[in-house]
Amino acid sequence: MTEHPSDPDARAVLQESEPFQALRDKLVDQVFARTRERRYESGEVLIHQGVQGDALLVLVDGTVRVVLHDDTGRELMLARSKRGAVVGEMSLITQGPATADVVAETPVRALVLTASDFNELASRNPELTIVLTNLVADRLGRDLVDGLGGKTLSGYRIERCLGRGGMAVVYEATELETGERVALKMMSHRLVYQPGAFSRFEREARIVEPLAHPNIARLRGHFPAFRTEFIVMGSATARRSRSCSIVSGRFRSARPSVCSGSSHPRSSSCTLTTSCTSTSSRVTSCSPTAGRSS
Numbered sequence: 001m002t003e004h005p006s007d008p009d010a011r012a013v014l015q016e017s018e019p020f021q022a023l024r025d026k027l028v029d030q031v032f033a034r035t036r037e038r039r040y041e042s043g044e045v046l047i048h049q050g051v052q053g054d055a056l057l058v059l060v061d062g063t064v065r066v067v068l069h070d071d072t073g074r075e076l077m078l079a080r081s082k083r084g085a086v087v088g089e090m091s092l093i094t095q096g097p098a099t100a101d102v103v104a105e106t107p108v109r110a111l112v113l114t115a116s117d118f119n120e121l122a123s124r125n126p127e128l129t130i131v132l133t134n135l136v137a138d139r140l141g142r143d144l145v146d147g148l149g150g151k152t153l154s155g156y157r158i159e160r161c162l163g164r165g166g167m168a169v170v171y172e173a174t175e176l177e178t179g180e181r182v183a184l185k186m187m188s189h190r191l192v193y194q195p196g197a198f199s200r201f202e203r204e205a206r207i208v209e210p211l212a213h214p215n216i217a218r219l220r221g222h223f224p225a226f227r228t229e230f231i232v233m234g235s236a237t238a239r240r241s242r243s244c245s246i247v248s249g250r251f252r253s254a255r256p257s258v259c260s261g262s263s264h265p266r267s268s269s270c271t272l273t274t275s276c277t278s279t280s281s282r283v284t285s286c287s288p289t290a291g292r293s294s
Contacts, residue, residue, distance in 0.1 A: 053091025062108030070150020
């Protein structure tokens with residue numbers, strides 16, 4: 001890896017990349033002024049899984065693959081990214097170690113914004129943090145296995161994603177102490193900076209806790225992790241995960257792009273839902289209900 005001054009022509013790549021296209025031109029100029037260009041040879045690792053990220057990278061040329069190593073030693077390719085792609089955002093936003101390796105498949109040029117420069121800019125321009133947080137939200141829960149696949153959080157190993165909606169992503173997980181399957185409901189990072197989001201999420205946990213019904217998974221607890229909040233739902237949800245949906249607002253099943261090439265069979269048994277009051281497309285309040293799927 002070698003480092004060089006940023007090519008002025010690369011500013012256009014930064015401007016067109018997601019999420020920077022949503023920022024003011026003046027802020028994009030400020031970000032670009034802080035960047036340097038790094039060049040990697042094929043096979044070099046841009047980001048190491050498990051290591052605290054020290055920079056945000058925007059690909060200018062070349063192709064990288066994003067590879068996850070889970071706790072069992074399996075290697076899964078999560079994505080292949082090209083010009084304009086942003087990598088390294090999860091470590092910066094969550095202030096935790098990188099969730100996957102990013103490896104150059106071809107010679108790569110990338111704009112690099114160090115974590116210290118990012119934090120300084122974000123302290124004066126909160127929208128920079130918000131657009132990157134939205135990028136994290138877009139990437140989590142999109143596929144059966146995402147950046148949290150195989151990770152252990154608060155004693156629960158995440159096995160796969162069951163689906164996501166406007167408020168949350170739901171994962172199937174294993175409680176390491178007992179070996180039981182549970183469902184972890186993670187509040188979407190998209191809500192982290194919305195006033196009252198954490199309190200609404202916790203209120204849902206309190207509402208569900210006393211309920212007892214065959215089609216409602218029992219609440220087992222909640223905990224903070226990955227710069228958001230998780231609710232632990234009882235094993236009934238995980239046992240039904242192959243024939244049920246877990247719905248928050250309008251919930252979508254995760255795409256099976258990593259583990260298999262086929263779609264999930266359509267469920268005909270049951271659905272654990274959350275009925276919601278909404279304004280336009282934004283969910284404003286929710287309460288749990290249970291019912292049969294169609």
